[in-house]
Amino acid sequence: MKGISQHTLKDEIGGLPMTGIDDEPLYKKIVRVKTLHQNLAEQAAPVSIDHAREASKLFGLTKQIRNSLELETILQTTVAEVQKLLRNDCCYFLWRLESGTRDTLVITHEAKSPDCASRLGDLPEAHAEALSEAIARRQTVRIDDVHNRLETSPEFYAFFQPLGIQAALVLPLQTHSGQTGALFCAQCHGVRIWSDTEVELLQALADQVAISIDQAELLARARATAMAAQTQAQQVSAALQKLQQTQAQLVQHEKMSSLGQLVAGVAHEINNPINFIDGNIEPATDYIKDLLELIELYQTTYPEPTEAIRQKEADIDLDFMVEDLLKVLSSMKLGTSRIKQIVLSLRNFSRLDEAEIKPVDLHEGLDNTLVILKSRLRGSNQQDPIQVTRQYSSLPLIECHAGQINQVFMNILSNAIDALETTSQPQIKIETQLVEQFQADVSDSEQPDVPYVEVRIRDNGSGMDDAVQQKIFDPFYTTKPVGKGTGLGMSISYQIIVEKHHGTLQCVSEVGQGTEFIVRIPVQVTE
Template identity: 55%
Template structure:
């Protein structure tokens, strides 16, 4: 519905004019944005009354009120689009306006009417300048958009003012509603508890429902259910169920209540205890009672005891933790009714509780046996794995020893053979120079064996044999170093040597994958110090992780394993954002592959015993679990994995340079 007459328009103007007169930052920002958009020195938002134009927001101008008959905006409010005066001196109607002939000497004006949702024009958003100009189509559209934003801001402010006016009424209605609902909620809690008793014989459900309902209905800071259990010739008090506000400490568990405590006497004598202010000197609380309640941050207490037919004692206790509280009679009656319902529920659930206790004990025993069996299986598999590694080490050491003897023999004799061949070639040259005309038979033999080539190639051949023998010696040495059978104690070790020995053992697996690609190994070794560690066990870790990386690359094109090592100074550990920063310098080994990666679910289970993603018969699920024990438990280090599906995986091994733990 549109605003069709001046009276209705003025009514709308005065409704918005009555808004809070305080400066409006949002409105000022929109006004400044209009001046900036149109590149003018002045802008304002104004309302047009019966006789005057009131300025609500302004930029570059000091006017606050203008006579309506002298206002450019008086013409703008009759427009439906942007009203523009490119040069006021060229327009006979506006050339004599005082704001044209005198300060601020307005030569350019453009304005847009502010229209309410009901179609009433309140005023304008306008821009002005002391130099004539015009607006582009984009500026006109922008000014129109800003006008909509100004109107939305005014509507928001109007609605906010109305809301503030009705808030007191809302609060009054809320108080009345709360008062009416309280009686209904009191019946509701008793009804809910009765349903729990009928529908469930579960003791935990009944008691937790009771404390939850009381906590919500009475709006207390904490509601506890306490069992009073015989303990020798005294009693022990235990909080088993609780509902509490998040900022209040929990009271679950044993309550250190003295036999002479008023709390004890109230429960044993089945007497209600109502304390409105525990700090008041007139209360019957003992100093021990006050100390206990103070530790629980309780400042006011309401306690109602109960006793089952079997003689069990308990109590519902409400705690208020923010000053004194007047416990009303209606609250006491409600808590008494709830306590009676809970006592009935406890009687009905007693037999079931006893049955469940027996079943729980049997289940606990079964769980214990299951855990023991699982630990036994894990230990057995670990022993098998360790025995396999030990057997491998012994085999490698034995083979290395057997190969070493003939290799040493060959290497030793090649040196002599080289000298002998050199002597023979010198003698041959001497013969050739002395007897320049050999017989026909000798010439024929020289041609047959290509003597020149033989003389040139034989030293190279012996050199190649010497290099091959040295290579075999190095391989044997690497095999012996990998086994490390003679190193059961921690000792300084070259980490790079252990990695290289492991790669040597795995060399045959690096050659061709099932996809017919050779795995490329890139080594980015840092300048590392010797590390005190169990060398053989650490080699086992490298073997497990590199072996898994090779398996992950089986179907990958251009498969690559990147090994990066670096020395991390203890002062830089915090920069790495490690969950367990080392108190000493550490060596970090990162082994990365570009395989298929893994899901987050798989990554979280990676170090669990017996977890494997390999087919049956190809993995025990213990390789990474044992590696974790070696790195973390044996060396006090860190082993973790980061992986993203389709983007490969990286294992992070961090070992302290100086031992933190020494396990045998």
């Protein structure tokens, strides 16, 4: 849209005095006006008029734009190369955004001379309707001199003049999706004569930019679709892995539940006869003592027994029997007490009657677990006996799921015993302490809200490297031979401590220095 871009000579001299008024011949006025016009063109249009060179550079720019499918690169390259080619003060790319009753013009990319102010962002809304309408209608705005009222409409003058723009060339474009924008060239210092060739070539360039924008948007949508598909595939994969993990944990939980029921049943079946035996040992001891006293009384009363009695005393070694019989009864009492302790440990470990959260003595849980593992702690022909050191601090009762916490202790201690198979002088050290307040040497992510109980279980085995430590709590990860480990023990332990008890489970290990598991559980747990 060009108000008046080609002025007739009559228009140029229309305001000048005629010959009869100031005695200047008309032909001299014509010569003077032509001279002024030529000087103005030479001063205001420094760009080369070598159209072939301009066309070659613009076509090269078009090829450069086609080779890029990134929107930012396309727009920034366009404004930079056009500003360099035309050697004008500023070149912008602006979008026309439809927003309700009033459109907004936003400059998103610019290339400018150092002495020109940046205009990135929203252009002033005042008097912008004319330019917005021209862009919407895809009408070229071509103004050589904003102050020339014959060329510039009042609306354009009111819009460009406050921005300090002396000459403007606005070339609209529209994308396939319906977005409208423009390539906006401006001169801030003096007027600029925009040649017809420049306008034609730049309009062709604007059309090519619109095509490149469409291609970039198609690529962006394709990438977004691919990304969405990849994200969905990752989500499906994660869901499948979670499902497999949950299924394995359910199987493991069912195994533990079945084992608990079996242990409880066996403990119950053993407990009844053991109680019967244990309850009768003491009366039997009293009876035997009475009989021994009676025998002694007979020997005192009848010091000369018959030959048959002497022969029987010799056969049964009466003196040894009298001396050993009470020892046998004492060992039987000790054995039944030991069996009762094992049965109690099994029942306490299974905790079938304590599924809900209740106050629990963690030391009792640790001791019961050690009782169950005692046969493994004794060692074998291939493994030395394991020395267990317990350093228990005074702890309050902890609100937790007792059976689940015992399962965690069992998993950690079993792994420690496995790690000590080839270690000479194997040792396991168990420490407990109550932490009443924040410890400066423990990061926020590694400790629950205070107060909490800390249980440290350390072995002097071969240790683990960083790669193994990073995966130690992953489901199905195990360093044990096939058939010996499921890879679920530490994963389930982590879930029990972190998710169900709002605590932390940390592994600290170094190759050749052993491994330490640190369990931290709040004293009070809320569901």
